[in-house]
Amino acid sequence: MSSSNAPRPSSSSSGPTDSPSIWSWRGSHATPSARNAGSPESSGQMLNNLHSSALQAAETPRLFQRVMIGSVAGLVALALVLMFAPWRQTVAGSGQITAFSPNARPQSVESQIPARIRSWQVDEGDVVVEGDTIATLEDISTGYMDNSFVDRIATSRSNELAVLRIEVQTARQKQLQAQQKLRAARAKFDNAVAETATARERYRRIEALYRDGLSSLRAFESEQLDLRKARTDSISASADLEAAQQDVEAARLTVRSRQSNLASRRADLDLKLENAQERQAASVVRAPIDGTIARINRAGPGETVKEGGQLAMIVPTIGDQAAELFVNSVDAAIVEPGRRVQLQFSGFPALQFSGFPGTSIGTFSGTVRIIDPVDDGTGRYRLLVVPDTSGSRPAWPDGSYLRQGSSVTGWVLLSNVSLGYEIWRRINGLPPQIPVRTTGTKKSAN
Numbered sequence: 001m002s003s004s005n006a007p008r009p010s011s012s013s014s015g016p017t018d019s020p021s022i023w024s025w026r027g028s029h030a031t032p033s034a035r036n037a038g039s040p041e042s043s044g045q046m047l048n049n050l051h052s053s054a055l056q057a058a059e060t061p062r063l064f065q066r067v068m069i070g071s072v073a074g075l076v077a078l079a080l081v082l083m084f085a086p087w088r089q090t091v092a093g094s095g096q097i098t099a100f101s102p103n104a105r106p107q108s109v110e111s112q113i114p115a116r117i118r119s120w121q122v123d124e125g126d127v128v129v130e131g132d133t134i135a136t137l138e139d140i141s142t143g144y145m146d147n148s149f150v151d152r153i154a155t156s157r158s159n160e161l162a163v164l165r166i167e168v169q170t171a172r173q174k175q176l177q178a179q180q181k182l183r184a185a186r187a188k189f190d191n192a193v194a195e196t197a198t199a200r201e202r203y204r205r206i207e208a209l210y211r212d213g214l215s216s217l218r219a220f221e222s223e224q225l226d227l228r229k230a231r232t233d234s235i236s237a238s239a240d241l242e243a244a245q246q247d248v249e250a251a252r253l254t255v256r257s258r259q260s261n262l263a264s265r266r267a268d269l270d271l272k273l274e275n276a277q278e279r280q281a282a283s284v285v286r287a288p289i290d291g292t293i294a295r296i297n298r299a300g301p302g303e304t305v306k307e308g309g310q311l312a313m314i315v316p317t318i319g320d321q322a323a324e325l326f327v328n329s330v331d332a333a334i335v336e337p338g339r340r341v342q343l344q345f346s347g348f349p350a351l352q353f354s355g356f357p358g359t360s361i362g363t364f365s366g367t368v369r370i371i372d373p374v375d376d377g378t379g380r381y382r383l384l385v386v387p388d389t390s391g392s393r394p395a396w397p398d399g400s401y402l403r404q405g406s407s408v409t410g411w412v413l414l415s416n417v418s419l420g421y422e423i424w425r426r427i428n429g430l431p432p433q434i435p436v437r438t439t440g441t442k443k444s445a446n
Contacts, residue, residue: 083420087355089432090342090411091335093325093383097345097406100369100386104320106404107289109312111305112282115139119301124294127317128287134312135285140304144279153276157269164265168258175251182244189237192230199223199230291316315404321396323366323385325410330431332371332381339412341366341385346407348397354411355422365393368412385410 099105115137122134206223209215295313298305305311323343327335342357343364344350350362357363366385375381387396396402415433417425425432 083418085419087417087419087422088357089414089417089422090354090357091327091331091414091432092354092409092411093327093331094407094409095323095325095382097402097404097408098322098324098384099316099318099320099404100322100384101318101320103289104316104318106294106313106315107291108310109134109285109288109314111137111285111307111309111311113137113139113144113279114141114305114307115283116304117298117301120296122293122296122312124296126293127291128293128314129290130287132287133284134287134293137283137285137305139279139283144276150273150276150280153273157273160269161262161266164258164262168255168262171251171255171258175248175255178244178247178251182241182248185237185241185244189234189241192234192237196227196230196234199227203227285311287314289314289316290318319399321387321399321402322369323408323410325383325385325408326376326380327383327412329375329379329381331412332383334414334432335368335371335383335412337368337371339368339414340388341368341383342411342413343385344409345397345402347401352409352411355419357411357413364396365389366410383410383412 118136118138120135122128122132128134203223203226206215206220210217210220291314293312294315297310297312323341325341342352342354342360343366344352344362345364348362350360352360352363365388367388368383369386370384372382389395417433
């Protein structure tokens, strides 16, 4: 019996049935399998244990599950918060820096006459004062090439005016002569009237005497002839008086005509002389304003220019700044003067958040001053924005850094809405909300 209980020498101790170390990590479950490895039941049990161990190895750790659930819940909460977060609607536009006052914008210096450049008195970059000489020209128009054409026109004017003054003096002398003749004719007429009255009185006396037989027929007939002669002389004197009056009126009209002609010719000749003087003065090109010579468009002496040809460009030194922005017709309809604008200048680092203007960095503030009533020909409307330094808003950079013509981008601040509404509006392609105008509300309320 002792021999039957002795251990068998195992020649297959390295076989699968004799390897309890494979299942030793499973604890007590490995021992029955090792003991019954040779039976069909032990093989099935081994497969079941292997399958359950694979499922347990593929299970997600609980810590990772909690992290995933927390992340999803955080994203959902963040989305809900952002849906109701405040958002500032804006209208974006781009353009360039300019000046609000036309006198502060770059001005072109042009030639007022067709001429040849004689010399330049300035160089590009020179600072000039109003009235400084920029260039001298030589007039090449026919009739003005002579340097003494102003003196010739002045001499011609003096001679012609002298002739016209003589004509006026002659007309005045004729008027004086006509007035003297009028006085003589009036005196003659008065004498003729007096003589006629005397002849009529004598005729009445002779007629009475002749009827009484106290006067002769010859005396009566003589007085009758004298009365007729007196009447004839009176009629002739009246005609001479009327003719003298007409001569005086004609002389007066002649004097007035000569004086009017003199005044008219003097005005024409003065205008001609002034034009000649202005043309001579136009040969000296002067600075119209204080500023800096930015560009000389013509080469050196000898080059010809047409009337109205650009000679140089001058930039005023007036510290006037404005932003010229262009927006489309839809955005222009909801923008009104007085709206605040957030600006970003080219060359100045900035972080712009259009929906959160308070968090922007490196931007500058402005105010819409003017909106053009018509477009620029391409469907865009121009906005002129002036600096807004109210409160603690920073001032715009100096003109030496922010030059006219620099690029600028602006966002006109409109109504406050929720971020969810803004996303919905943009998905549907709707325009921003039309801001409520305070003045219009007051008028409608009243």
